[in-house]
Amino acid sequence: MRDVSIAGVGSTSFGKLPDSGIVELATDACREALADSGIPRERVQALYLGNFIGERLADQGALAPIVARRLGLDGIPATKVEAACASGGIALRHGYLTVTAGIHDVVLVAGVEKMTDIPTGDVTAALATAGDEGLEMRTGLTFPGAFAMVMQAHMARYGTSREQIAAVSVKNHDNGAANPKAQFRKPTTIEEVVNSRFVAEPLRLFDCPPISDGAAAAVVCTADIARRYAAPSVRILASGQGSGPVALSGMDELTSFPATVRAAAEAYGQAGIDPGEVDVAEVHDCFTIAELVAIEDLGLVARGEGGRAVEAGETAVGGRLPVNPSGGLIAKGHPVGASGVGQVCELVLQLRGEAANQVDGARIGLAHSLGGCGAAATVHILAHD
Amino acid sequence: MTSPPRLTVYRCRRDGQLVMVRGDACPTCSRSDLEPHEVSGEGFIVVWTTIHIPPTRYANEAPYTVVLVELEDGLRVMGRLLGDAGRGLGSQVRLDHVDPERGPVFEAVDSFTA
Numbered sequence: 001m002r003d004v005s006i007a008g009v010g011s012t013s014f015g016k017l018p019d020s021g022i023v024e025l026a027t028d029a030c031r032e033a034l035a036d037s038g039i040p041r042e043r044v045q046a047l048y049l050g051n052f053i054g055e056r057l058a059d060q061g062a063l064a065p066i067v068a069r070r071l072g073l074d075g076i077p078a079t080k081v082e083a084a085c086a087s088g089g090i091a092l093r094h095g096y097l098t099v100t101a102g103i104h105d106v107v108l109v110a111g112v113e114k115m116t117d118i119p120t121g122d123v124t125a126a127l128a129t130a131g132d133e134g135l136e137m138r139t140g141l142t143f144p145g146a147f148a149m150v151m152q153a154h155m156a157r158y159g160t161s162r163e164q165i166a167a168v169s170v171k172n173h174d175n176g177a178a179n180p181k182a183q184f185r186k187p188t189t190i191e192e193v194v195n196s197r198f199v200a201e202p203l204r205l206f207d208c209p210p211i212s213d214g215a216a217a218a219v220v221c222t223a224d225i226a227r228r229y230a231a232p233s234v235r236i237l238a239s240g241q242g243s244g245p246v247a248l249s250g251m252d253e254l255t256s257f258p259a260t261v262r263a264a265a266e267a268y269g270q271a272g273i274d275p276g277e278v279d280v281a282e283v284h285d286c287f288t289i290a291e292l293v294a295i296e297d298l299g300l301v302a303r304g305e306g307g308r309a310v311e312a313g314e315t316a317v318g319g320r321l322p323v324n325p326s327g328g329l330i331a332k333g334h335p336v337g338a339s340g341v342g343q344v345c346e347l348v349l350q351l352r353g354e355a356a357n358q359v360d361g362a363r364i365g366l367a368h369s370l371g372g373c374g375a376a377a378t379v380h381i382l383a384h385d
Numbered sequence: 386m387t388s389p390p391r392l393t394v395y396r397c398r399r400d401g402q403l404v405m406v407r408g409d410a411c412p413t414c415s416r417s418d419l420e421p422h423e424v425s426g427e428g429f430i431v432v433w434t435t436i437h438i439p440p441t442r443y444a445n446e447a448p449y450t451v452v453l454v455e456l457e458d459g460l461r462v463m464g465r466l467l468g469d470a471g472r473g474l475g476s477q478v479r480l481d482h483v484d485p486e487r488g489p490v491f492e493a494v495d496s497f498t499a
């Protein structure tokens with residue numbers, strides 16, 4: 001197993017980007033990442049591209065070879081990775097695996113989604129394909145609905161309050177306000193969150209991420225190559241992945257996703273660290289409650305303590321463990337196939353000391369991406385090289 | 386009075402475990418040696434949600450309530466709730482019918498008139 005680094009990152013803004021199609025979004029992010037890395041384009045040996053619903057919403061399959069050819073990388077193996085909203089994170093994992101295994105030396109990883117200017121009901125239906133259609137989604141359950149159920153279970157089991165859950169949205173909007181790539185650039189308040197309109201009771205609009213366009217990319221390569229080209233590079237210390245029940249009716253506990261627990265255990269083991277050593281985390285806050293479940297499943301806070309920790313400011317920038325300083329999916333935006341790579345871009349900037357909401361002295365970062373309502377998860381641990 | 390509707394699921398021939406879908410691995414023995422099996426449609430709401438932003442196919446039905454029900458046999462089933470009056474954690478429900486598109490549809494059990 002070889003040491004693997006991220007030599008460069010690139011990202012479009014997340015938001016409504018009417019002037020770019022899905023292919024242009026991806027190529028923009030890839031070109032930025034290549035330029036950031038300093039590695040010549042000709043050295044790229046493979047492309048892994050995360051995308052979830054491009055076939056449904058942008059009428060485009062075969063996305064990876066199209067993007068490779070537009071980048072002038074015609075002929076290289078180009079593979080689309082789909083794992084619902086974890087598509088981008090798991091694309092990164094494939095890049096990592098091929099480099100650490102010695103199959104490739106330089107791999108381009110990207111994620112992309114194009115979701116705006118489509119009727120909300122169609123976006124809702126497309127996202128719902130990450131659930132179990134035959135058992136559950138045919139009832140009319142939606143993704144916000146599934147997480148509304150998780151929210152109820154967490155409140156009932158741990159006494160988590162509506163205001164504690166809303167505090168996730170407030171924190172992430174505060175962070176997004178300072179991130180130039182974020183879709184939402186203004187703060188919100190607990191009152192605004194708990195009075196926003198229902199999407200799926202008891203979940204409200206400000207508990208949800210926006211519908212977004214966007215792409216993000218990273219150049220993954222051996223640590224040796226990264227040191228040669230990239231002034232500051234960031235090591236990938238670990239990559240974990242797990243899967244879990246797709247249907248809520250198959251979950252032992254509605255307040256924990258075994259896919260995350262498994263991915264985290266693998267990643268902490270590989271990195272040889274415990275959760276207390278993480279300096280900054282970007283976790284999958286596809287809804288406010290999802291951030292609480294994530295930080296508990298990742299062992300960053302004790303079980304059932306997520307709400308209290310967020311309310312106490314422990315996860316704010318400047319707190320004990322800053323979570324989603326980028327604004328997270330809720331404020332930065334959630335172009336679903338891109339989000340997992342977007343998190344890694346943000347962490348690389350944190351570890352290089354160049355982030356918008358810079359965490360002082362950050363040396364170890366954790367990225368967590370979740371697909372479906374716990375169907376798939378991946379955890380990456382990065383370190384300042 | 387007609388007998389209350391029951392739900393057809395699958396039962397492991399080896400150890401009696403219930404699963405929802407033909408072809409599922411049994412959670413106990415991991416095999417898939419299953420036979421159809423009818424269970425009571427009575428149970429309680431584990432969690433519920435009322436959908437205000439629906440997928441396109443149910444655009445004209447919102448708001449509607451979806452419930453995760455734990456049946457008497459312990460099996461958990463996702464379904465619709467008729468209306469939203471009986472929604473509540475732990476509330477008793479029973480199967481009203483199985484809609485060919487929407488799946489199981491439950492109704493609240495009014496304990497005062499039962």
Ligand SMILES: [Zn+2]
Binds near residue numbers: 397399413415
């Ligand atoms: Zn069995």
